[in-house]
Amino acid sequence: MEKQRRSPPLNKVLAGVHRRLVLIAVSLASLALLTGSTMAMHEYLDRNLHLIAGTVAYTVEPAIIFQDMEAARDGTVSVASNEIVDRLIVVDPSGRELVNFEKPNESFLPRTVIEFANNLLWPQPVRQSITHNGRIVGEVYAFGSAVSIVYFLLSGLLITLCCVGIALLASTMLARKLRAGVTDPLSHAVEVARSVRVERAFDRRVPAPGIAEVDDFVEDFNALLSEMHGWYTGLTEQNEQLTRKAMHDTLTGLGNRALFDQQLGIAIAKADQSEGCFAVLFLDGDGFKQINDSHGHTAGDAVLMELASRLRGCIRKVDGAYRLGGDEFAIILASPVSKPEIDYIVERISEAMEPEIETPSGALVRISMSVGFSLYPDDGRASGELMQKADEAMYNHKSRKRNDDYAYSH
Incomplete structure (x- = not known):
């Protein structure tokens, strides 16, 4: 102690x-x-x-x-x-x-x-x-x-x-x-x-x-x-x-081209794993430039926003809509999807474009959409192939519509 x-x-x-x-x-x-x-x-x-x-x-x-x-x-x-x-x-x-x-x-x-x-x-x-x-x-x-x-x-x-x-x-x-x-x-x-x-x-x-x-x-x-x-x-x-x-596109709220490219790659990877199929749709407005020239860019923006809204209403919840630029749009129809289902959705889009669109100035305009699609894997397994086939189909549709309009006017 x-x-x-x-x-x-x-x-x-x-x-x-x-x-x-x-x-x-x-x-x-x-x-x-x-x-x-x-x-x-x-x-x-x-x-x-x-x-x-x-x-x-x-x-x-x-x-x-x-x-x-x-x-x-x-x-x-x-x-x-x-x-x-x-x-x-x-x-x-x-x-x-x-x-x-x-x-x-x-x-x-x-x-x-x-x-x-x-x-x-x-x-x-x-x-x-x-x-x-x-x-x-x-x-x-x-x-x-x-x-x-x-x-x-x-x-x-x-x-x-x-x-x-x-x-x-x-x-x-x-x-x-x-x-x-x-x-x-x-x-x-x-x-x-x-x-x-x-x-x-x-x-x-x-x-x-x-x-x-x-x-x-x-x-x-x-x-x-x-x-x-x-x-x-x-x-x-x-x-x-x-x-x-x-x-995302700031005007329409749709996904932009960067998101489209990303989701297209994801869709290809998922389809490869499940051996499923999906579709890529390219859409282009007919006569949008005339609307811009005649009614101004404010009217053009209003038309683009209305087109985006109508496209959303034509697709399923699992699908995605994107604005690639100008009046060019794209849609990815998720797997599984069949040719009849694609034709049905394209028809819905065509019908959805028929009603006139009211511009901020009160003018009424009408615009249609040229649509082309490609189906994975029938039309290709690479994103570039699918986009090219859909783009070609869209321009073929636009050419047929012009020829029909010409024949009708004569």
């Missing part, structure tokens, strides 16, 4: 050792969580920045073709007004700036700090070519904004400091319960932080051990996880929205 009195008390020795262990464990756990979360945020922000650049390129392409710079800027601002975009430039093939959009600094951070963080995370802008009929007509340069990541790091560091203070206090006051009440929860926190960094398991939480101070630390640690979970969910939803914008 006397030797024990002459020696330093065990609780003081443990308290000193445990304070250092707690400091290291909390620091490592926080560093791992912040590092992993920041990497995840940067990954999603970078992906969204690529999607924004692609969306801007798709949005401003008609405006550049028609030299409508006001429309190009409006299209750029509507897409680029996003917290992850710092600056967005649209140039023509010669390098001349057509649109230069820079987001105003609305944060409390100095502009020099923001620029340093932007250059650190995105040393080079995201570039996206603007093409029209296979020809490059411009280029989009998207510069990322690191404001959201800086905000998160600042809040994360503040919470980390609070966690460190609480953990040190708990280690001093609860030396006897250190192993069960502090060391184990912190080890669990490190394991959760590693799981978040490696597996993106933002829904995991550290259970409270039943000691007030450590419970406070766990609560703050879980609060940080909850905040990160919210960031992760928000970025995922934003990514899905941007993906939808990049894969």
